[in-house]
Amino acid sequence: GAGVSQTPSNKVTEKGKYVELRCDPISGHTALYWYRQSLGQGPEFLIYFQGTGAADDSGLPNDRFFAVRPEGSVSTLKIQRTERGDSAVYLCASSRDGYSNQPQHFGDGTRLSIL
Amino acid sequence: AQTVTQSQPEMSVQEAETVTLSCTYDTSESDYYLFWYKQPPSRQMILVIRQEAYKQQNATENRFSVNFQKAAKSFSLKISDSQLGDAAMYFCAYRSVGGRWDDKIIFGKGTRLHILP
Numbered sequence: 001g002a003g004v005s006q007t008p009s010n011k012v013t014e015k016g017k018y019v020e021l022r023c024d025p026i027s028g029h030t031a032l033y034w035y036r037q038s039l040g041q042g043p044e045f046l047i048y049f050q051g052t053g054a055a056d057d058s059g060l061p062n063d064r065f066f067a068v069r070p071e072g073s074v075s076t077l078k079i080q081r082t083e084r085g086d087s088a089v090y091l092c093a094s095s096r097d098g099y100s101n102q103p104q105h106f107g108d109g110t111r112l113s114i115l
Numbered sequence: 116a117q118t119v120t121q122s123q124p125e126m127s128v129q130e131a132e133t134v135t136l137s138c139t140y141d142t143s144e145s146d147y148y149l150f151w152y153k154q155p156p157s158r159q160m161i162l163v164i165r166q167e168a169y170k171q172q173n174a175t176e177n178r179f180s181v182n183f184q185k186a187a188k189s190f191s192l193k194i195s196d197s198q199l200g201d202a203a204m205y206f207c208a209y210r211s212v213g214g215r216w217d218d219k220i221i222f223g224k225g226t227r228l229h230i231l232p
Contacts, residue, residue: 033219033220035220040224040225041224041225042119042206042208042222042223042224042225043160043206043220043222044222045219045220045221048219056219059219089158091158091160093160100148100210100211100212101148101212103162103165104220106159106160106161107159108157108158108159109158109159111158
């Protein structure tokens with residue numbers, strides 16, 4: 001596609017529920033990143049994929065968070081047993097090959113609200 | 116660990132005037148990238164300008180320019196001839212230079228810029 005696509009745009013769910021957030025990167029981009037942006041803050045890194053593998057998952061806050069990218073394109077961020085503190089905008093970005101001189105292109109994010 | 120600090124939570128400027136947004140950072144690395152991103156209400160992060168630390172010349176992109184002071188670890192953004200469409204959150208950001216596995220961008224907390232008509 002022309003840009004990074006994230007679905008849904010907004011998600012409202014109850015505390016304790018399971019949610020999945022989807023990211024469709026720019027076609028041909030091998031590197032994919034997830035960031036979380038809490039209210040009034042800048043985005044914070046969660047996880048980075050190079051192809052199908054997670055090259056760096058050091059930003060995942062705890063084991064309730066998990067992400068996959070089984071075919072090296074679309075990625076899904078999964079959150080189990082959601083808590084109110086998980087409410088944030090989840091941003092996805094992709095770049096051509098992950099080298100630092102390649103720009104990261106961001107999607108519009110998914111706003112997650114936990115009631 | 117690297118950090119990015121933006122000390123101005125909000126700023127306002129009259130349309131057509133010039134405004135400067137401040138940013139400082141901390142790192143022990145000698146080579147890195149610095150960025151300014153714009154985030155309008157649509158939430159998409161839009162790259163405004165990029166500076167490579169090994170380049171002494173300040174980057175410019177049309178009405179946007181930076182003042183990069185490497186020794187002081189300062190990286191300010193100047194917006195000239197401010198337009199209503201410039202109103203947004205602006206984030207200063209840092210990224211290491213390296214191989215394929217240098218991944219994350221580190222963002223500041225942002226400065227909300229208001230343009231007064």
